[in-house]
Amino acid sequence: MSGDWRGGDYTAVGDAWAHAAHDVIALALADLGHPADTPVPRVLDVATGSGPAALAAARAGSGVVGVDLEPGLLRVAAERARRAGLAGRARFVVGDALALPFPAGTFDAVLSTFGVMFAPDPGRAAAELARVCRPGGVLAIASWTPDGVMGRIAPTVTEHLSHHPPDDSPLTVRPTLWGDPGHVRTWFAPLPVAVRTRVLYVRVAYPSVADAVRFFENKPGPLRAHRTALEAAGRWERARAALAALFQTHNQAADGSLLMDVPYLLTLGRVADPTDQADPGHQ
Numbered sequence: 001m002s003g004d005w006r007g008g009d010y011t012a013v014g015d016a017w018a019h020a021a022h023d024v025i026a027l028a029l030a031d032l033g034h035p036a037d038t039p040v041p042r043v044l045d046v047a048t049g050s051g052p053a054a055l056a057a058a059r060a061g062s063g064v065v066g067v068d069l070e071p072g073l074l075r076v077a078a079e080r081a082r083r084a085g086l087a088g089r090a091r092f093v094v095g096d097a098l099a100l101p102f103p104a105g106t107f108d109a110v111l112s113t114f115g116v117m118f119a120p121d122p123g124r125a126a127a128e129l130a131r132v133c134r135p136g137g138v139l140a141i142a143s144w145t146p147d148g149v150m151g152r153i154a155p156t157v158t159e160h161l162s163h164h165p166p167d168d169s170p171l172t173v174r175p176t177l178w179g180d181p182g183h184v185r186t187w188f189a190p191l192p193v194a195v196r197t198r199v200l201y202v203r204v205a206y207p208s209v210a211d212a213v214r215f216f217e218n219k220p221g222p223l224r225a226h227r228t229a230l231e232a233a234g235r236w237e238r239a240r241a242a243l244a245a246l247f248q249t250h251n252q253a254a255d256g257s258l259l260m261d262v263p264y265l266l267t268l269g270r271v272a273d274p275t276d277q278a279d280p281g282h283q
Helices: 011-017 022-031 053-061 072-084 122-131 149-158 173-180 181-188 209-217 222-232 234-251
Strands: 041-048 061-068 092-093 106-112 134-142 193-206 258-271
Touching: 011 041, 011 193, 011 209, 022 106, 022 134, 022 193, 022 258, 041 053, 041 122, 041 234, 053 061, 053 072, 053 092, 053 106, 061 072, 072 181, 106 122, 122 134, 122 181, 122 258, 134 173, 134 193, 149 173, 149 222, 149 234, 173 181, 173 258, 181 193, 181 258, 193 209, 209 222, 209 234, 209 258, 222 234
Parallel strands: 041 061, 041 106, 061 092, 106 134
Antiparallel strands: 134 258, 193 258
16 A cells, blocks of 8 residues: 555544445445355455454455555454454455455455555556456445545645655555546456446544544544645644634534545446356347
8 A cells, every 4th residue: 555554543533434344345245146055255355454344244244354564454453353253254464455465266255445545556456356356256445536525635635735746656646536437447447347336425423523633634644644744844734724624514513523424436346257158149
């Protein structure tokens, strides 16, 4: 993944939308189909972070592997699986979304919730997701849309920078491109995957706007690096105020808390099965 995801507390902010993983895995498994007399689905959760999607898959009866570059997040995920009694169904390994450490066709379903969108080479990441999914298997990727509140966080902050990072900097990765159906179709077009997309919403809640700003400014990843640059230039307080205003604009709560319905794009892909060709007489 891009940016520095060490340090800070990713789970403090990410847990606010972790429940979206239950919807993603339910839709993925429904699309896959799982008759009672078939083996337990093999699921891979790419960029699993603290493991919400992997745990949702395990609770749904799947055997799941969560993969991420950050060992610290994987330790959190493994501990959560242990506490939930799911350690036998979920395991976690270090790995890169651009070079997944599994043979081709290993998994029945491959998913990522707000994770693979941070990979610095989206076309290569899409190819890796497809490679490790078996023919006839399902891909499910959830990503923030560019025009939703989550997609507006980085632009709201970076507009206060006096200059933008160079093109080869990991900070120039635009994760919300995964929330644009046109880009998603472009990345999967060369691959044996039929994709369809739909916009869904996840309700995100924090105790207050101030708490949300505090969580995000300490969140590992590119935003924290932007904060460091803005602090050095004496511009962070203005950017911080703009971030608070963004959250307040989308706030549906009237009791001092923060409540937002945040859009995300769900991409569902079916990997082509060459043995499942239509009868030529029906083409």
